Amino acid sequence: KQEVTQIPAALSVPEGENLVLNCSFTDSAIYNLQWFRQDPGKGLTSLLLIQSSQREQTSGRLNASLDKSSGRSTLYIAASQPGDSATYLCAVGPPKQRFGKGTKLTVNP
Amino acid sequence: NAGVTQTPKFRVLKTGQSMTLLCAQDMNHEYMYWYRQDPGMGLRLIHYSVGEGTTAKGEVPDGYNVSRLKKQNFLLGLESAAPSQTSVYFCASSYSGRALNEQFFGPGTRLTVL
Numbered sequence: 001k002q003e004v005t006q007i008p009a010a011l012s013v014p015e016g017e018n019l020v021l022n023c024s025f026t027d028s029a030i031y032n033l034q035w036f037r038q039d040p041g042k043g044l045t046s047l048l049l050i051q052s053s054q055r056e057q058t059s060g061r062l063n064a065s066l067d068k069s070s071g072r073s074t075l076y077i078a079a080s081q082p083g084d085s086a087t088y089l090c091a092v093g094p095p096k097q098r099f100g101k102g103t104k105l106t107v108n109p
Numbered sequence: 110n111a112g113v114t115q116t117p118k119f120r121v122l123k124t125g126q127s128m129t130l131l132c133a134q135d136m137n138h139e140y141m142y143w144y145r146q147d148p149g150m151g152l153r154l155i156h157y158s159v160g161e162g163t164t165a166k167g168e169v170p171d172g173y174n175v176s177r178l179k180k181q182n183f184l185l186g187l188e189s190a191a192p193s194q195t196s197v198y199f200c201a202s203s204y205s206g207r208a209l210n211e212q213f214f215g216p217g218t219r220l221t222v223l
Binding site: 031032034036042043044045046049089091093094095096097098099100101102 | 140142144149150151152153154157159167168199201203210211212213214215216217
């Protein structure tokens, strides 16, 4: 059974800092890994999708990497801003997508 | 495009009542999913569908039924609601399985069962 873990559960950083969020999974037989952002009381917004054959994906200040052999993915956020404050979730699959419990990020002005 | 929409946004039920949650997508996606999100438990898959007329069980299917009569709609039913079903329910859709399975989520339905 696939288990997905995100550490830390919460992270607080000052504005402008570069940071890394971690996601680990137990079964490397995945088709892709997806990172999401969730704001309080809202749905999930897709940030990046990494296919199993890829090593990383970039979008603006975000960079996600995938190492299937070690069962790990990282989400790198450059020059963090208060607007980046949210909960970040990773999910592996598909089609039975398994989610981590998320990392709650707070970026302080 | 509206993307993924969910109806209703909020609902309060009494134990034993029934209701249906509606999910609709206008992206011509084959796959659709129902999740529930609970504090400390994260997002868990209830049921999913890989195409019109097909459904499959996810991680926590008990107490729920689903139907996919039309490609664009995925219905989640609670026949006899229980307080343990108090949760936020999210619907999602994706073009296909495997590598191109980027999921798009609806805004959620907050359900309280008294």
